[in-house]
Amino acid sequence: MDLGLLLLRAALGVLIAAHGAQKLFGWFGGFGIEGTGGWLESMGFKPAKLQAAVVGLSEFGGGLLIGAGLLTPLGALAVAGVMFVATISVHWTKGFFNGTGGFEFNFLIYFAAVALAFIGPGRYSLDHAFGWHLAGTEWGLVALLGSVAAGTLVLAMRKPAPQAKAA
Secondary structure, three states: EEEEEEHHHHHHHHHHHHHHHHHHHHHHOOOOOHHHHHHHHHHOOOOOOHHHHHHHHHHHOOOOOHHHHOHHHHHHHHEEEEEEHHHHHHHHOOOOHHHHOOOOOHHHHHHHHHHHHHHHHOOOOOHHOOOOOOOOHHHHHHHHHHHHHHHHHHHHHOOOOOOOOOO
């Protein structure tokens, strides 16, 4: 079981951290803070550069925490919060399946991150090495409910994108 958790954490953590690095640093074909900010602004997220930094740091930092098994519920909360907002703001109206831009992939990431908060990172983790027992129902609920609360707050602060003027 512990090797399985290590594999899950490593895959999820590295992939999400790379996704965040695209937003923060422009690595791996990403657009960096400027480009990500412009995209977020077009969807009504303001201040756009700050939002881009928060999203990028949540993915990059949350992914690194999950991958290392360090403060696992915090990493799970960060990743799940971003996935909640992405699901609602970008993918929900496109249906379920990823092939049409739907939310199935975001759900997978969301629930994998939250599940790690419930289960814990396993023996091969920094949490375990430090003797921290940051897992269980309480930690899982913090990640689950915290991500929904934080995501809902972000979505509530969203300002509608300006309508294109009719020619």
